Amino acid sequence: MKQTLMGNDAIAWGLIHANVDMVSGYPGTPSSEILTVVQQIKHKLNLNVYAEWGTNEKVGFEVAYAGAIAGKRTCATMKQVGLNVASDALMSAAYIGNLGGMLLIAADDPGFHSSQTEQDSRVFAKFARIPVLDPATPQDAYDLTKYGVELSEKFQIPVMLRPVMRVCHAREIIEMDEETNFKPNIGEFKRDVPRWGAVPRKDRFPQGKEQLNRIEVIKEYNWDNLLKSEFDKCEGKNRVLVITSGTGYGFTKETLSDLDLEADVVKVLMPYPLPVEQMRDRFKSYDKVLVVEEPYPCVEEQIASPNVYGKNTNSIHQIDEMSKEEILKAFQNIGFYEGENIYATPPSLDFEVEARPPALCPGCPHRDVYYAITKVFKKKKSIYPSDIGCYTLALAQGAIDSILCMGASVSMASGFSISDPDKTVVATIGDGTFFHSGIAPLINAVYQNHKFILVILDNSTIAMTGRQTTPSRANKDIDIKKIVEGMGIECMEHHYSYEMQDNIDFFREVKKVHADATGPTVVVVREFCILDRERAPEFIPNIFAKVDPELCIACDQCTTIYKCPPMAYNDDGVIEIDPFLCAGCGGCLDVVCPTDAFVQDFDYLKRGN
Amino acid sequence: MKYQIVIAGFGGQGVVFLVKVLAICAGNRNIAFLGTENHGMSQRGGSVSCDIKIGEFTNPVIDKNQADLMIALEKNEGLRNLAFLKLSGTLVTNAKDKDKYPELPFSGFAKIDAFKKAERGEFPIQGLNVYMLGFALVNDKNFPFSVQEVKDAITSMNAKVAEQNIVILDQAMRDAKESK
Numbered sequence: 001m002k003q004t005l006m007g008n009d010a011i012a013w014g015l016i017h018a019n020v021d022m023v024s025g026y027p028g029t030p031s032s033e034i035l036t037v038v039q040q041i042k043h044k045l046n047l048n049v050y051a052e053w054g055t056n057e058k059v060g061f062e063v064a065y066a067g068a069i070a071g072k073r074t075c076a077t078m079k080q081v082g083l084n085v086a087s088d089a090l091m092s093a094a095y096i097g098n099l100g101g102m103l104l105i106a107a108d109d110p111g112f113h114s115s116q117t118e119q120d121s122r123v124f125a126k127f128a129r130i131p132v133l134d135p136a137t138p139q140d141a142y143d144l145t146k147y148g149v150e151l152s153e154k155f156q157i158p159v160m161l162r163p164v165m166r167v168c169h170a171r172e173i174i175e176m177d178e179e180t181n182f183k184p185n186i187g188e189f190k191r192d193v194p195r196w197g198a199v200p201r202k203d204r205f206p207q208g209k210e211q212l213n214r215i216e217v218i219k220e221y222n223w224d225n226l227l228k229s230e231f232d233k234c235e236g237k238n239r240v241l242v243i244t245s246g247t248g249y250g251f252t253k254e255t256l257s258d259l260d261l262e263a264d265v266v267k268v269l270m271p272y273p274l275p276v277e278q279m280r281d282r283f284k285s286y287d288k289v290l291v292v293e294e295p296y297p298c299v300e301e302q303i304a305s306p307n308v309y310g311k312n313t314n315s316i317h318q319i320d321e322m323s324k325e326e327i328l329k330a331f332q333n334i335g336f337y338e339g340e341n342i343y344a345t346p347p348s349l350d351f352e353v354e355a356r357p358p359a360l361c362p363g364c365p366h367r368d369v370y371y372a373i374t375k376v377f378k379k380k381k382s383i384y385p386s387d388i389g390c391y392t393l394a395l396a397q398g399a400i401d402s403i404l405c406m407g408a409s410v411s412m413a414s415g416f417s418i419s420d421p422d423k424t425v426v427a428t429i430g431d432g433t434f435f436h437s438g439i440a441p442l443i444n445a446v447y448q449n450h451k452f453i454l455v456i457l458d459n460s461t462i463a464m465t466g467r468q469t470t471p472s473r474a475n476k477d478i479d480i481k482k483i484v485e486g487m488g489i490e491c492m493e494h495h496y497s498y499e500m501q502d503n504i505d506f507f508r509e510v511k512k513v514h515a516d517a518t519g520p521t522v523v524v525v526r527e528f529c530i531l532d533r534e535r536a537p538e539f540i541p542n543i544f545a546k547v548d549p550e551l552c553i554a555c556d557q558c559t560t561i562y563k564c565p566p567m568a569y570n571d572d573g574v575i576e577i578d579p580f581l582c583a584g585c586g587g588c589l590d591v592v593c594p595t596d597a598f599v600q601d602f603d604y605l606k607r608g609n
Numbered sequence: 610m611k612y613q614i615v616i617a618g619f620g621g622q623g624v625v626f627l628v629k630v631l632a633i634c635a636g637n638r639n640i641a642f643l644g645t646e647n648h649g650m651s652q653r654g655g656s657v658s659c660d661i662k663i664g665e666f667t668n669p670v671i672d673k674n675q676a677d678l679m680i681a682l683e684k685n686e687g688l689r690n691l692a693f694l695k696l697s698g699t700l701v702t703n704a705k706d707k708d709k710y711p712e713l714p715f716s717g718f719a720k721i722d723a724f725k726k727a728e729r730g731e732f733p734i735q736g737l738n739v740y741m742l743g744f745a746l747v748n749d750k751n752f753p754f755s756v757q758e759v760k761d762a763i764t765s766m767n768a769k770v771a772e773q774n775i776v777i778l779d780q781a782m783r784d785a786k787e788s789k
Contacts, residue, residue: 004636006646029648113647137643137667170669171632171644171661250643250668324672343673345692348714353689356619358655393653466648565654571707580727580734 005174007138007167011105012037014145016047017177020075020103021184022067023051025060026436027465028079029114030168031107035077036466047182053468056406056436057082061089061104065158068098069196070189073149077105080121085406085437087124093158094128095207096198100185101153103145104130108164110295111321116388116405118319120296122245125160126272129211131218132160134246134271134293138172144269155214164294166247166321215273223275227268231282234264240336241286243279245271245299247322248292255327259337268293274302283307288334290315294322309334359393359565363540363583365496365527366391366457370399371562371592372503373426373455376511382424385412387438389430390464390529391457396563400428407437413520414441414450424514425452431480432462435471439483442520446487449519453510456480459527460535467532484522492523498541500591530583543586544604549574551597562592579604610640611664612753613671617690618682620654623738626766627680628659630742633762634754635663645669658690663753678717678752680745682737684708701745703737719748721788736777739763743781747789756782 005013011034015023023038025031038051050067054060057078067074078086083106090104106121125132133148135141141163152159194203234241240263242252249267256263264286268274271293283289283305291300291310297318300310309315309330316330324343331337360367373384374397386392386400387409394400402412413427429438434456442454458480462468472478484491492513494506506523514521528539552574558567559575566581567588575597588598614631618624628644635642644661660671673692677699681687684704691713694700699717704710706722721744727734746752746759754762760778764771 002636004632033648137669166645166669169646169648171628171646172642172669173636247668250666251670253667322668323670324668343675345673346696346714349691351688351691351711353685356654356656356685358620358653361653390653580724 001176001178003174003176004171005138005142006033006169006171007135007141007163008033008169009037010138010142010174010176011145011161011163012041013174013176014142015075015103015149016041016049016180016182018073018101018103018146018149019182019184020073020101020149021047021049021182022064022072022074023049023077024054024063024074025077025105026054026057026082026085027462027468028082028107029465030109030165031077031079031082031105032465032468033168034105036468045180045182048184055471057086058089061086061093064102065089065093065098067187068100068102068152068158070187071100071185072187073101073153073185075103075105075149078107079115080106080108080119081115081117081405082106083121083124087128090128090130090158094130095204095211096195097156098152098158099156099190101149101151102158103148103152104158104160106160106162107168108162108295110164113165116403118295120294120298121160121162122271122298123296125162126298129215130158130160131155131222131270132162132272133269135161135163135167136244136246136249136267138167138170139174140269141167142174142176155218157214162246164247164321219273219275222270222273223278226270227266227275227279230266230268231279234266234282236264236285238262238264239287240264240334241266241283241289243268243289243291243299243303245293248294251322251324251327252292255324255331258324258342259328259331259339261331261337263336268299271299272302274299276303279303280305288336290330290334290336292316292322292327292330295319357396359396359563360390361530361583362565362581363530363585363587364390365459365530366394367397367562367564368498368500368503368587369455369457369496369525369527370394370397370428372500372507373428374399374561375504375591376507377424377426377453382426383416383420385409385416385425385427387429387433389433391428391430394428397561406433407441410438410445410454411441413452413454414445414448417450417452426455427452428455428457430463431456431458431460431472432470434480435478442484442522443487445520446489451514451517451519453514453521453523456522456524457527458524459529459532461529461532463529463531467529480524484524489519489522492521494523494525496525496527498543498586500587504591530585540584541586542584543589544579544582544584544601545577545586545588545598546601546604547575547577548597548599551593551595553595553597555594557594558588558592558598562588564588610753611662611666612678612751613660613662613676615658615660615671615676615679615690615693616682617656617658617679617686618738619686620657622657622682623735624657624659624682627738627742628661629766630759630762631661631663631754633765634758637758637761638754641665643667643669656686656689658686678745678749680741682741684710699749699751701741701748703741717749719744719785719788721784726784732777732780733773736774739774739777740781743778744785746778747782747785
């Protein structure tokens with residue numbers, strides 16, 4: 001059956017067609033849609049499937065892994081940095097293995113589109129000694145999802161699928177199974193303490209030996225089932241061989257065709273473990289072998305030989321995502337192409353265009369809260385550690401000093417409070433990130449009496465990745481305030497107000513409490529997400545703003561500290577509010593403008609907006 | 610057929626919607642295509658550019674100097690992505706009449722102040738993406754799909770809002786012909 005699908009949709013269908021009935025994970029671009037689409041298929045076809053988010057990637061992985069131990073076919077989904085969080089579980093699971101197939105999906109983001117690192121999950125698979133599959137297109141993603149589940153069940157080890165953003169978010173016509181005959185495995189945990197409860201050194205050492213043997217067997221399997229036929233297709237009349245992994249294949253094929261060049265091209269579907277000897281044997285008939293892969297030299301390092309070129313020989317780009325221009329340059333570097341760069345920008349088209357970085361949405365309560373925090377806790381005397389989420393965009397307001405990884409705001413607040421005690425440390429973290437990995441460092445701060453302020457911004461959704469449900473909103477009302485109180489400290493609570501003075505007054509009170517505190521001062525600010533169709537309407541006052549041009553003195557306060565997207569200077573040098581963008585939150589009417597130039601636009605709705 | 614289209618705009622303008630419409634057009638005619646979309650950070654008003662390559666391609670990204678058509682939903686987002694358009698290609702862009710627009714070397718070029726039209730209530734701003742698609746249909750003489758094919762795709766995307774979108778598409782095409 002032909003279907004137009006995005007890569008992540010294709011993966012979701014692949015899971016269902018592989019009879020996977022337990023999917024767990026944590027949202028993160030570019031992986032988030034996979035689990036959501038499984039949920040949609042589940043409801044559409046009325047399937048009995050567990051497809052739910054975990055509180056973090058480690059939890060997600062472990063839920064799915066236990067399912068696979070009990071014989072189910074399972075899957076854990078996450079983005080590449082999420083795999084760092086799940087890595088502790090993965091490293092051991094790679095020794096112990098599983099009975100039902102388990103596919104670990106780690107979606108990479110070459111080019112840093114929405115990630116803090118460009119790490120290569122294939123290298124992580126190699127580190128963990130599990131096989132990894134690298135799709136080049138959504139069709140590959142569908143096929144390899146099914147293949148990976150089978151492979152995992154065959155070799156009793158988790159198998160990784162590593163799609164990159166240009167696969168997850170690519171769209172094409174997919175050929176998929178005609179019908180969905182969903183027949184999941186029956187789950188039954190069979191006690192096997194030496195295996196599932198393997199202890200060092202007695203049980204883990206033999207598992208380690210098995211792991212080494214298994215990898216050798218999978219290498220052979222890779223050659224016999226995937227790679228040999230690829231090499232056999234090469235006619236050997238060309239002098240250059242290009243070894244590609246994932247998207248490298250599609251980019252290489254097009255570049256060759258655009259440049260009218262001929263080379264043999266091998267598509268590596270399983271970049272680890274590689275049957276190195278068999279491959280090297282085939283390299284002999286070529287002058288040069290170029291490896292095209294992203295983002296790290298995973299294949300290249302395994303097959304290194306004197307005539308193999310790639311990132312480590314400085315023949316192709318080492319950072320940033322794939323492009324045909326980079327492949328063209330690599331062809332030039334290895335002396336395979338001597339023509340012009342057909343992908344160059346004509347110099348006449350190099351315009352300076354003002355950057356348009358992502359910003360907090362118009363009407364987002366985070367903006368007002370950060371505004372209030374910087375009003376009360378002055379920059380010179382404060383340090384503002386923050387975390388991963390929408391609120392990271394408050395960087396533009398000058399309200400954030402450090403970003404590391406999920407949950408780090410809290411532990412870094414501890415560290416800053418010790419190392420620079422003269423400043424007030426005001427850390428911010430969202431509710432999703434607090435549940436994900438903010439609780440353990442807060443316990444640490446109470447445990448060690450670290451004096452800082454932690455502001456938990458509770459909008460009750462995982463907003464940045466598409467508003468997935470947070471733990472607090474699903475089954476029970478898991479209350480952040482009670483979690484904090486359970487640590488034996490008070491939790492101050494504030495309900496975000498569109499009247500800015502209320503927010504400022506609250507943080508003044510926080511400042512007072514903090515002055516007398518000996519340990520952490522924790523506050524939870526109850527907010528909402530403006531994109532949350534369920535909750536936002538009850539909070540938005542529909543107070544639309546306009547500018548009184550007589551009052552605007554072009555002082556830049558609103559464009560530098562408040563930073564609401566509809567506000568911009570017009571040709572007369574006066575701030576104007578873009579009526580298409582104003583969300584009607586009323587947040588700017590109070591305090592924000594020193595001359596009170598923002599006034600309510602009473603006719604806004606009457607004008608048919 | 611091989612035809613590469615860049616759609617440039619910013620988060621919230623419905624850039625991805627247009628990729629989906631064009632994908633359905635290709636699918637309905639059983640023509641292969643590969644597209645790539647922005648998700649995640651770009652939701653928050655940041656720059657969004659999506660590519661769709663119609664015909665036999667093996668990667669979804671449009672490289673520099675390759676696109677046959679660029680539909681820019683906003684002036685600066687168009688200028689930012691000019692490098693992807695080949696000189697024999699066509700640029701259709703939304704740009705305010707009062708803003709200065711540079712001289713460009715492309716074979717095809719058309720601009721319209723769609724913001725002004727939306728401000729005057731001639732069409733709802735949420736339909737800007739469809740409006741610019743209609744504008745492109747008239748101004749790109751090599752546009753790979755017929756008006757009817759586009760309308761069918763819009764209808765199969767979301768039947769509930771299709772009627773309104775088709776009204777916007779027709780209006781944009783009329784405006785485009787008038788401004789020619």
